[in-house]
Amino acid sequence: MFSGFSLFPEQASTMAGRxxxxxxxxxxxxxxxxxxxxxxxxxxxVKFRRRSPQAVGxxxxxxMMLEITWTVLPLFIVLGIFVWGASVFFAxxxxxxxTINIYVVGKQWMWKFQHLDGxxxxxxxxxxxxxxxxxxxxxxxxxxxxxxxxFRTKADxxxxxxxxxxxxxxxPGRYHLFCAEYCGTRxxxxxxxxxxxxxxxxxxxxxxxTPEGSLASAGxxxxxxxxxxxxxxxxxxxxxxxxxxxxxxxxTLQSGETVTVDEAYIRESILTPSAKIAxxxxxxxxxxxxxxxxxxxxxxxxxxxSLKALPQVQTR
Ligand code: CUA
Numbered sequence: 001m002f003s004g005f006s007l008f009p010e011q012a013s014t015m016a017g018r019x020x021x022x023x024x025x026x027x028x029x030x031x032x033x034x035x036x037x038x039x040x041x042x043x044x045x046v047k048f049r050r051r052s053p054q055a056v057g058x059x060x061x062x063x064m065m066l067e068i069t070w071t072v073l074p075l076f077i078v079l080g081i082f083v084w085g086a087s088v089f090f091a092x093x094x095x096x097x098x099t100i101n102i103y104v105v106g107k108q109w110m111w112k113f114q115h116l117d118g119x120x121x122x123x124x125x126x127x128x129x130x131x132x133x134x135x136x137x138x139x140x141x142x143x144x145x146x147x148x149x150x151f152r153t154k155a156d157x158x159x160x161x162x163x164x165x166x167x168x169x170x171x172p173g174r175y176h177l178f179c180a181e182y183c184g185t186r187x188x189x190x191x192x193x194x195x196x197x198x199x200x201x202x203x204x205x206x207x208x209x210t211p212e213g214s215l216a217s218a219g220x221x222x223x224x225x226x227x228x229x230x231x232x233x234x235x236x237x238x239x240x241x242x243x244x245x246x247x248x249x250x251x252t253l254q255s256g257e258t259v260t261v262d263e264a265y266i267r268e269s270i271l272t273p274s275a276k277i278a279x280x281x282x283x284x285x286x287x288x289x290x291x292x293x294x295x296x297x298x299x300x301x302x303x304x305x306s307l308k309a310l311p312q313v314q315t316r
Contacts, residue, residue: 013150101134131199243307
């Protein structure tokens with residue numbers, strides 16, 4: 001009778017059980033205290049009701065033990081909830097070292113996914129079962145929110161910024177993907193599916209035609225088309241910093257501050273080059289704001305990430 005009607009989403013990721021355990025504990029705890037308090041109100045109302053019009057209540061001057069009990073006990077309960085909630089939160093916000101990275105661009109009103117090997121998808125995302133998947137997300141226009149109930153995964157997708165979220169699917173299947181932030185007229189239509197596949201099926205799917213090549217190779221072409229390579233040369237003779245081996249390193253800025261080279265730093269350096277000038281260089285790079293799309297930015301970032309440090313040439 002209720003087939004197709006589920007009160008609760010399926011558990012299809014490693015985090016789902018942990019999130020649900022905390023959720024049901026909170027519901028149970030709230031239910032327990034609600035019933036306890038409501039029950040006591042009714043019980044005391046009956047037990048201590050006024051039995052004659054002349055009745056006067058006995059004077060009570062408080063009970064220290066009672067006060068201490070109902071202060072200390074809840075303190076430990078809420079601290080327990082905090083520690084439990086924080087541990088789930090940290091587990092959700094720290095991806096494992098080995099992840100499959102997928103770029104996500106939200107726009108009114110669709111989800112665009114880019115795999116590192118070059119596959120692009122719209123409103124459908126293919127991932128293998130049992131592997132940790134990290135989504136690196138941004139928006140072309142307004143704030144969206146990536147939400148897959150079966151994975152208990154939900155994170156805002158914000159223009160001008162990269163947010164990331166990870167999940168590890170535990171069963172093959174198709175799972176609903178929603179936008180969970182009102183983003184305009186067709187917000188309710190900004191939906192899709194995450195297709196979780198067996199590793200072998202996933203390999204087949206991955207190899208099924210990649211006409212455009214990998215993200216990094218598209219970035220390499222763009223890098224040349226935009227003439228970035230005239231200043232950023234691998235031989236340190238260019239007017240801009242060498243990009244080989246740069247990703248993940250720490251860079252000293254003119255101000256003396258240091259920054260770690262991550263996706264956000266590269267993005268900013270392309271769109272607002274003057275924001276953080278590396279020490280020893282002139283602020284001569286033009287902005288590429290409006291010249292590259294969010295997707296092209298991702299290609300350029302992947303290209304920079306793919307540039308491994310050149311072997312040091314021995315000179316003497
Ligand atoms: Cu995008 Cu709501």
